[in-house]
Amino acid sequence: YFKMATEQPSKITDSIDKDTQEQATEDTQSKKKRSFDPQLSRTIVRGSKAPEIPLFDRQNWLIHLLYIRKDFETCKVLIKEVLMETDGLCEYAIYIQGLILRQEGNIQGSLEHFQQAVKLNPNNPSNVKHVAR
Numbered sequence: 001y002f003k004m005a006t007e008q009p010s011k012i013t014d015s016i017d018k019d020t021q022e023q024a025t026e027d028t029q030s031k032k033k034r035s036f037d038p039q040l041s042r043t044i045v046r047g048s049k050a051p052e053i054p055l056f057d058r059q060n061w062l063i064h065l066l067y068i069r070k071d072f073e074t075c076k077v078l079i080k081e082v083l084m085e086t087d088g089l090c091e092y093a094i095y096i097q098g099l100i101l102r103q104e105g106n107i108q109g110s111l112e113h114f115q116q117a118v119k120l121n122p123n124n125p126s127n128v129k130h131v132a133r
Contacts, residue, residue, distance in 0.1 A: 060092045072100050091120040095127060102130075 098113030
């Protein structure tokens with residue numbers, strides 16, 4: 001009986017050890033798959049080119065910068081240029097033009113611009129919110 005009792009726990013611990021080893025092996029393999037490979041990274045970076053920004057989004061950063069600096073005259077000139085280049089399809093430029101017109105007191109003009117922005121992107125809640133105002 002004593003011999004049998006001592007053998008049983010070792011079988012249990014052996015099976016636990018095997019399970020633990022299998023788990024550790026799986027964890028190590030998955031870490032290897034997820035680990036950063038600088039050689040691969042360099043190859044991808046060197047061989048790839050930066051993604052092209054669509055024509056109607058290229059100047060959004062500058063429009064935003066001019067707007068937050070309250071340089072409305074320059075911003076309106078840039079918006080007019082962007083809208084001419086994109087045939088009026090730049091949602092952000094139209095949206096900012098609506099904001100500028102509202103701040104200048106032209107409520108009807110701003111409403112028309114916000115409605116045009118909603119037509120371009122009806123899923124943008126900011127456009128819909130400004131139409132509702």
